[in-house]
Amino acid sequence: MNSFSLLIAVLLISSGYFFLGTRSSKAVRTAGARLHSLPHYYGLFAGLVAALPALALLAILAIGDDIIFNRLALDFVPDEVKAGENYKEVIVLAQIYNVVNGINFGEQPEWVNAAAAAWHGWEAASTTLKTVTVLALSLIGGMLAYRMVNPDFRSRNAVERIVMTILAASSAIAILTTIGIVFSVIFESMRFFALVPVSEFLFGTTWNPQFEGAERAGSGQMGLATYGSVPLFAGTFLISVVALSVSVPVGLFSAIYLSEYATPRVRSVVKPLMELLAGVPTVVYGFFAALTVAPFIRASGMSLGLDVASESALAAGLVMGIMIIPFVSSLSDDVINAVPQALRDAAYGLGSTRSETVRQVVLPAALPGIVAAVLLAVSRAVGETMIVVMAAGLAANLSLNPLDAVTTVTSQIVTILVGDQEFESAKTLSAFALALTLIVITLGLNFIALQIVKKYREQYE
Amino acid sequence: MSNAEKQMMSPALAAERVAAGLAARRGRERRFRIYGRIAIGIALAFLVTLFVSIFSKGIPGFFQHYVTIEVTLDRAKLDPAGDLSVQSLYDGDARGVIRKALFEAAEASGRSGRKAAGKIISKGAEQRLRSAILDDPDILDTTQSMTFAVDDDVDSFLRGYIKRETPEKDRRINDKMIGYIDTLNEKGLISFRFSDYLIFGSASRNAEMAGIYGALVGSILTLAVCLVLAFPLGVATAVYLEEFAPKNRVTELIEININNLAAVPSVVFGILGLAIFIGIFGMPRSIPLIGGVVLALMTLPTIIISSRAAIRAVPPSIRDAALGVGASRMQTMLHHVVPLAMPGMLTGTIIGMAQALGETAPLLMIGMVAFIVDVPGSVTDPGTVLPVQIFMWADFAERMFILKTSAAIMVLLAFLILMNAAAIIIRKKLERRW
Numbered sequence: 054m055n056s057f058s059l060l061i062a063v064l065l066i067s068s069g070y071f072f073l074g075t076r077s078s079k080a081v082r083t084a085g086a087r088l089h090s091l092p093h094y095y096g097l098f099a100g101l102v103a104a105l106p107a108l109a110l111l112a113i114l115a116i117g118d119d120i121i122f123n124r125l126a127l128d129f130v131p132d133e134v135k136a137g138e139n140y141k142e143v144i145v146l147a148q149i150y151n152v153v154n155g156i157n158f159g160e161q162p163e164w165v166n167a168a169a170a171a172w173h174g175w176e177a178a179s180t181t182l183k184t185v186t187v188l189a190l191s192l193i194g195g196m197l198a199y200r201m202v203n204p205d206f207r208s209r210n211a212v213e214r215i216v217m218t219i220l221a222a223s224s225a226i227a228i229l230t231t232i233g234i235v236f237s238v239i240f241e242s243m244r245f246f247a248l249v250p251v252s253e254f255l256f257g258t259t260w261n262p263q264f265e266g267a268e269r270a271g272s273g274q275m276g277l278a279t280y281g282s283v284p285l286f287a288g289t290f291l292i293s294v295v296a297l298s299v300s301v302p303v304g305l306f307s308a309i310y311l312s313e314y315a316t317p318r319v320r321s322v323v324k325p326l327m328e329l330l331a332g333v334p335t336v337v338y339g340f341f342a343a344l345t346v347a348p349f350i351r352a353s354g355m356s357l358g359l360d361v362a363s364e365s366a367l368a369a370g371l372v373m374g375i376m377i378i379p380f381v382s383s384l385s386d387d388v389i390n391a392v393p394q395a396l397r398d399a400a401y402g403l404g405s406t407r408s409e410t411v412r413q414v415v416l417p418a419a420l421p422g423i424v425a426a427v428l429l430a431v432s433r434a435v436g437e438t439m440i441v442v443m444a445a446g447l448a449a450n451l452s453l454n455p456l457d458a459v460t461t462v463t464s465q466i467v468t469i470l471v472g473d474q475e476f477e478s479a480k481t482l483s484a485f486a487l488a489l490t491l492i493v494i495t496l497g498l499n500f501i502a503l504q505i506v507k508k509y510r511e512q513y514e
Numbered sequence: 515m516s517n518a519e520k521q522m523m524s525p526a527l528a529a530e531r532v533a534a535g536l537a538a539r540r541g542r543e544r545r546f547r548i549y550g551r552i553a554i555g556i557a558l559a560f561l562v563t564l565f566v567s568i569f570s571k572g573i574p575g576f577f578q579h580y581v582t583i584e585v586t587l588d589r590a591k592l593d594p595a596g597d598l599s600v601q602s603l604y605d606g607d608a609r610g611v612i613r614k615a616l617f618e619a620a621e622a623s624g625r626s627g628r629k630a631a632g633k634i635i636s637k638g639a640e641q642r643l644r645s646a647i648l649d650d651p652d653i654l655d656t657t658q659s660m661t662f663a664v665d666d667d668v669d670s671f672l673r674g675y676i677k678r679e680t681p682e683k684d685r686r687i688n689d690k691m692i693g694y695i696d697t698l699n700e701k702g703l704i705s706f707r708f709s710d711y712l713i714f715g716s717a718s719r720n721a722e723m724a725g726i727y728g729a730l731v732g733s734i735l736t737l738a739v740c741l742v743l744a745f746p747l748g749v750a751t752a753v754y755l756e757e758f759a760p761k762n763r764v765t766e767l768i769e770i771n772i773n774n775l776a777a778v779p780s781v782v783f784g785i786l787g788l789a790i791f792i793g794i795f796g797m798p799r800s801i802p803l804i805g806g807v808v809l810a811l812m813t814l815p816t817i818i819i820s821s822r823a824a825i826r827a828v829p830p831s832i833r834d835a836a837l838g839v840g841a842s843r844m845q846t847m848l849h850h851v852v853p854l855a856m857p858g859m860l861t862g863t864i865i866g867m868a869q870a871l872g873e874t875a876p877l878l879m880i881g882m883v884a885f886i887v888d889v890p891g892s893v894t895d896p897g898t899v900l901p902v903q904i905f906m907w908a909d910f911a912e913r914m915f916i917l918k919t920s921a922a923i924m925v926l927l928a929f930l931i932l933m934n935a936a937a938i939i940i941r942k943k944l945e946r947r948w
Binding site: 116119120123209213216217219220221223224225226227228230231233234237238240241302303304305306307309310311314323326327329330332333334335336337338339340341343344345375378379382404406407408409411412429432435436437438439442443463466467470471484485488491492495496499 | 532539540542543546547549550551552553554556557558560561563564567568746747750751753754755758759767768771772773774775777778779780781782783784785786788789790793794795796797811814815818842844848868871872873874875878879881883901902904905908916919920923926927930931934
């Protein structure tokens with residue numbers, strides 16, 4: 054049986070035990086005994102014990118078997134092939150996969166066919182093993198649990214313990230995800246830094262990644278790969294600065310106007326409209342930047358006699374700024390609204406105008422929150438990917454002129470990792486190192502923002 | 515002014531000073547208010563520009579030009595084996611049959627004339643003819659009036675993007691073709707109608723045949739995986755953290771983790787998927803299953819945070835009442851609190867799903883950007899999703915791809931608006947105020 058029908062089978066067995074358990078505990082009750090728990094808890098207990106360990110085993114086997122097969126299949130590769138200079142495990146495995154799945158591109162070497170035949174054998178064996186062990190575990194587990202049905206058994210407590218374990222395990226997913234992210238990035242980064250010195254990566258000013266095989270591909274530039282990330286960070290910085298110089302004034306002033314001046318009616322119309330900007334997918338912004346804004350900026354720059362790159366930082370930054378406006382405005386709006394009315398009333402009582410109240414009372418009180426909002430906006434801008442992939446360039450120019458084409462950390466990550474890649478080359482690994490720095494920067498900004506809010510928040514009580 | 519002077523200032527003098535500064539202060543007040551209005555104006559202007567620029571291209575993108583011709587469906591030519599099998603139809607000369615009909619309609623003759631006229635019709639016409647025969651074999655050996663899409667360059671000409679005045683060598687269609695197009699036009703055979711290719715077609719390098727169907731199915735499969743994983747996990751985590759978790763280091767660590775995950779750039783989740791699921795587990799690239807898992811991890815924080823807020827909004831009196839009549843804590847939670855918090859949880863989930871639907875970068879990382887013609891039939895078939903399809907089309911320079919990209923964006927936005935509207939309706943109708 055394949056994994057899916059096994060899943061169904063286990064669920065059927067489990068619900069069978071549920072009905073059995075419920076019925077027999079009801080029978081015990083009708084016979085006059087006093088049950089500790091309601092009858093369906095006995096059924097639930099049997100059902101859960103029948104299902105959970107079996108499903109866990111199934112998941113492990115279903116994911117694990119391919120990994121084992123891969124290891125075993127590599128044993129079939131002759132030593133002379135392994136010694137060859139173009140030897141790549143991934144490619145060899147793909148060759149074997151294709152034969153296993155009946156896709157044949159021409160004649161395959163003998164060992165590939167042998168490996169594929171063996172693979173079929175392992176698959177059959179693993180399916181049998183899976184079917185037998187999973188079904189047996191389910192049936193036996195359910196049977197054991199079912200036999201525990203007696204009036205003194207505290208089945209509700211047992212079921213609740215199981216449910217509690219499931220709940221706690223679910224919340225551990227968050228930790229697992231973080232661990233997964235950290236490990237996937239750190240391991241590959243360490244391999245990268247074994248090839249390229251950290252100092253070159255952090256302080257080098259030329260970013261020119263190349264596959265090791267570049268020379269063979271005919272470019273003749275073997276050995277020219279350099280991994281200085283400064284231009285990427287400069288580009289990210291430049292685009293973020295443009296984005297923030299659009300979004301912070303616009304977002305902040307809109308927030309002030311909406312919370313201090315606008316009538317409830319205006320507010321109820323304008324606020325959702327601005328939120329609409331936040332709901333637009335980033336790929337749409339990217340398309341807008343590349344097809345509408347960039348040509349417009351280029352044309353207007355040309356008419357002023359300026360030399361504007363067709364993928365200027367200005368276009369990407371401007372559109373990114375538009376994207377971040379609602380982010381800044383709704384965060385600042387929350388902060389401004391959190392300033393107690395009493396402070397405003399006091400200022401009005403002393404004869405201040407509204408703008409004086411805002412500038413001299415509300416804004417200073419809301420400042421830590423606003424700074425935190427801006428920092429969060431920076432972290433959004435730094436991590437934003439699609440707009441820069443579509444509208445910023447790929448050339449790693451070290452420039453602070455917004456009319457030049459620059460590239461960013463995220464767009465390099467995407468460019469390097471999209472499509473076929475060799476996991477072993479420094480070029481692929483460099484993307485992981487970039488991702489590591491990206492994570493450190495965004496989390497750092499968030500941490501600082503949180504600290505600012507914690508430390509400087511005024512307590513009005 | 516020194517402190518001494520201030521104290522000695524008479525009320526009249528003070529009033530005079532205040533009055534003197536009043537005009538300037540009122541001016542500042544007015545300007546400040548105007549700045550606010552300008553800021554809102556700019557934000558709304560951006561919004562309008564964005565939507566106008568998308569819609570002005572997207573609405574025409576829903577339509578394309580078709581040509582209707584009388585096709586004589588000669589069975590001997592179309593189905594040489596005579597068994598109506600797919601193989602036999604592919605061996606048959608559908609192309610020749612269509613071209614013959616087209617030459618008659620356009621009154622094309624001569625070698626170069628036929629060559630020019632042949633370029634008018636889309637390459638997808640043969641496939642369409644074959645599927646028409648498969649649907650209804652009775653049409654064989656009759657003459658049918660059939661409608662086929664025109665080639666994208668011809669479409670661009672008919673829309674006026676390729677100008678007649680441009681010198682012949684600079685435009686993608688030559689004078690002969692224009693002559694035939696005019697002939698067809700005069701006969702009223704060319705029509706501009708709703709593009710069925712856009713909705714029912716799949717990825718294609720030919721702009722006139724390209725459609726979003728495959729990407730739409732991919733998006734639905736991916737979202738289904740995402741929902742199946744993220745909703746139960748998110749709700750379970752929220753319930754645990756809000757009601758049962760002991761206040762200790764581990765719980766604190768989980769909470770910090772959730773907040774951090776909400777801040778991690780989405781592209782990083784793609785790297786996680788690439789390194790763990792594809793790199794370590796050896797799962798295939800481009801499949802909606804991995805896409806869904808990655809998006810689920812990405813949307814979990816959103817769902818958890820909103821579910822916790824919903825649980826917190828259920829008043830303690832409900833819990834006290836349930837506990838008071840003897841329910842266990844788990845029963846109180848599962849029978850009373852969670853059902854009452856469900857509208858809030860659903861709202862958060864829908865908003866999370868809307869985020870996932872619009873997400874592109876992590877899916878690029880796990881290879882859902884491959885050119886895949888087949889519509890995915892299950893979560894383990896290679897496929898793509900709507901935003902990635904938009905990303906890929908945005909790279910193509912053909913005018914018609916720009917229009918179709920904008921149309922695809924409109925479809926995507928329509929789905930997002932529907933989802934957000936559903937969230938708002940659930941919040942308004944079902945959420946109880948206590």
